[in-house]
Amino acid sequence: MQIYWTKINKIIEETPEVKTYLLDCPEGVTWEEGAHIHLALEGFNAGDKPNRSLIRHMSISTLPHENSIGITTRIREQCSLFKSILRNLGVGDEVAIFKIHSNVPLKREDKNVYLLSSGVGLATFRPLVLDYFDRADNVNQIHSLNIDSSRDYLFKSIFESAPDKKFTSQFVDNRKDYYEEVKKLAADKDGLFYIVGSDEFLMQNIEVLREQGIQPEQIMLDKRESQRSEFLSYELTM
Ligand SMILES: Cc1cc2nc3c(=O)[nH]c(=O)nc-3n(C[C@H](O)[C@H](O)[C@H](O)COP(=O)(O)OP(=O)(O)OC[C@H]3O[C@@H](n4cnc5c(N)ncnc54)[C@H](O)[C@@H]3O)c2cc1C
Known part of the structure; x- marks a missing residue:
């Protein structure tokens, strides 16, 4: 399994609680509409086993031609460790992504x-x-x-x-x-x-x-x- 460390290049405040994080697209990474990834934060693989509290599934809210991997998530005041760390990340900070897969591509069946x-x-x-x-x-x-x-x-x-x-x-x-x-x-x-x-x-x-x-x-x-x-x-x- 390939893990890509990539940088946040933009953060969009969609609403007071919802943010979209745009990540640099690592070379060679592509995806279909409806895809999701595993998004992981620094330290997730520091121990013998992956630290699940630092990993979440996230859908990709962008298409490859937008040149960024978009992650859109709601972060409430009361939130998990994962989201409290994510909330404090800024442009230039790194996150890891892996296991890209789409369960829900658009069916073209007339x-x-x-x-x-x-x-x-x-x-x-x-x-x-x-x-x-x-x-x-x-x-x-x-x-x-x-x-x-x-x-x-x-x-x-x-x-x-x-x-x-x-x-x-x-x-x-x-x-x-x-x-x-x-x-x-x-x-x-x-x-x-x-x-x-x-x-x-x-x-x-x-x-x-x-x-x-x-x-x-x-x-x-x-x-x-x-x-x-x-x-x-x-x-x-x-
Ligand atoms: C295929 C797939 C795709 C997904 N795509 C997305 C996506 O695109 N965007 C997305 O946001 N999620 C997505 N998810 C869900 C995601 O993986 C997380 O499970 C979800 O965002 C909840 O995150 P969290 O566990 O960090 O909890 P949080 O969102 O932080 O919390 C969940 C709820 O518990 C409450 N809560 C948390 N901690 C506390 C606390 N200490 N005290 C009181 N209340 C608390 C929060 O207020 C909130 O209501 C996807 C899941 C799958 C399986």
Whole structure:
């Protein structure tokens, strides 16, 4: 496994609690839309075993042609050791990245695509939407639905409905509205539904979609195949 140490080249304050860290892209590193990495902080590999409190999975919120690896994360006042260290890093500081993999590339199957996310989950979808804007081939249309109770909605310049691009974006600030919208979207029995958020959020979305007759193969999760099957089979046994 190759570990790349790379520098933070810019920090964007997306909202009071959400920051995007743009990292220099090490030579030879590339990725597909929907990819995630392991992001690790100084000292994570100092001992015999990797120190897990200094490592987190993070989606890459940029595309390779943006020339930086973007990491978007919410850092609350009360936060983990990992985030308290990250919060204090600045431009020029180094972090490590490794194990790049995408579970949720954009499927180009001539279908309507629905992106369902919670909070910074939208970061996983940013590159999918940019990739679609660059090249809409074999994607009928994309609809994004994001729930964020903070109401500080992210990436508003990209997640803005654009009828000419067959892209719609919806933000809601409460669960009731959110799940009502999911039910409406599930009226499309042939759509592809991507879900990103906490495990609890995934389960609830899967339940609603399955109740509406959406099949497991129409549901995309940012999980390895074995974990994805577990999430989807749980619903099937009910
Ligand atoms: C494939 C994949 C992709 C992912 N992509 C992203 C991504 O792009 N961006 C992202 O942010 N996360 C992403 N995650 C999740 C990420 O790995 C972390 O699990 C998540 O950000 C939580 O981070 P944390 O554990 O450092 O906790 P924190 O975010 O610091 O805390 C989690 C919650 O616990 C509370 N809390 C923490 N410590 C305390 C304390 N001492 N006292 C009181 N409350 C506390 C916080 O307020 C917060 O509500 C991804 C996960 C996977 C598996």
